[in-house]
Amino acid sequence: MPVYLISFIFIFLLIAGYRNTSGLSNDLYYYELEYQNFLAGSLSNYEIGYKTLMAIGGMITDDFYLFRSIVIFLSLLLMLVSIKKYSPSPHYVIALFSTYLVILSAEQFRYFIAFSLFVVSLNILLFSDYKFKKIFSMFVLGLATSIHFSFIIYFVVIVLFSERTERTIKEKVLAVITFFFCIVIFINNNTIPGLEILISEIDDSKIQIYLNQKTEFGFLILFLLHGVSLFLSGWAVKLSQETADEKTLRKIKLVHQINILSVLFFPLFMVQITFYRLIRNFLILNYMLFSGISISKKIKLNKRVSFLVLAWTSVICWLYFDLVFKTPMQALLIPFFTENHYLNFKIT
Numbered sequence: 001m002p003v004y005l006i007s008f009i010f011i012f013l014l015i016a017g018y019r020n021t022s023g024l025s026n027d028l029y030y031y032e033l034e035y036q037n038f039l040a041g042s043l044s045n046y047e048i049g050y051k052t053l054m055a056i057g058g059m060i061t062d063d064f065y066l067f068r069s070i071v072i073f074l075s076l077l078l079m080l081v082s083i084k085k086y087s088p089s090p091h092y093v094i095a096l097f098s099t100y101l102v103i104l105s106a107e108q109f110r111y112f113i114a115f116s117l118f119v120v121s122l123n124i125l126l127f128s129d130y131k132f133k134k135i136f137s138m139f140v141l142g143l144a145t146s147i148h149f150s151f152i153i154y155f156v157v158i159v160l161f162s163e164r165t166e167r168t169i170k171e172k173v174l175a176v177i178t179f180f181f182c183i184v185i186f187i188n189n190n191t192i193p194g195l196e197i198l199i200s201e202i203d204d205s206k207i208q209i210y211l212n213q214k215t216e217f218g219f220l221i222l223f224l225l226h227g228v229s230l231f232l233s234g235w236a237v238k239l240s241q242e243t244a245d246e247k248t249l250r251k252i253k254l255v256h257q258i259n260i261l262s263v264l265f266f267p268l269f270m271v272q273i274t275f276y277r278l279i280r281n282f283l284i285l286n287y288m289l290f291s292g293i294s295i296s297k298k299i300k301l302n303k304r305v306s307f308l309v310l311a312w313t314s315v316i317c318w319l320y321f322d323l324v325f326k327t328p329m330q331a332l333l334i335p336f337f338t339e340n341h342y343l344n345f346k347i348t
Contacts, residue, residue: 007094016069017342018106024331032064049146075116082120086127089291096287100319103336114151117144126254157261185270219269226279228314233259243298255289
């Protein structure tokens, strides 16, 4: 428990204390401006859930960074309690989270709140014993969507999710359709047929910007990164078939099923690389799966080591893709390590 508490405090300080004066990323600046304008009576274009949080925050403080710290504290607590409850080795999950996702969590305030709720929703769906867990999971996902609308797409995953752990004809059909759709999009110059008509009917400027942008071949990197996650979860199933108890094996198979279902997002990567977040959010599930393999004494040591080396390699590859290849290091990665208000350091 002391180690867990120390981890929580340190991660909180890293996320809540993060500042960014690089000028290459203005997320925190705009969130602060939005908060001040909202408290002054201006209308906000953000989702109802986030506006509600700002309204509650305004009753406590007009200091955006204090408001942000309180919300981060509660969101992080919610997420880590859920991980502690359902993960075979929460310390291992925290270590993996702190290697990569913690940096994005510090930068993307509103997204991190929704992500925390999303983690709780997934854990309820896959690992809880609640009688109406699918409905409960959808409710929590609805809260996440009320903070950041992009999370609405995960309702598709929950609807398609099945308690059955054996491969079904449904998954095979979905895989074939997705593969065929990817070919059509590629032939159509990385554009979804009929997308122009859809864009013209959408009023939301942010969605229009996303759908109007095109990617070249960056989607191949995402295919590869998620392909590694698929391989690792499939390998975990194989390693656990003869060593794990039935309940543990079932959980591993359910995580593997989620990885398979998330292949449905592949066509979106071909249109706009920003949609990579849709599979990035599932990484926390894979970390929980990895943690189970890491502590299993029934799996031979050499196999465990090989599995964990590949798992950690995938985490480093994600970090490199996201914070070096896709985003200039000066924009997010370097400020995370050089600017922190609570830890009282700013390296120039």
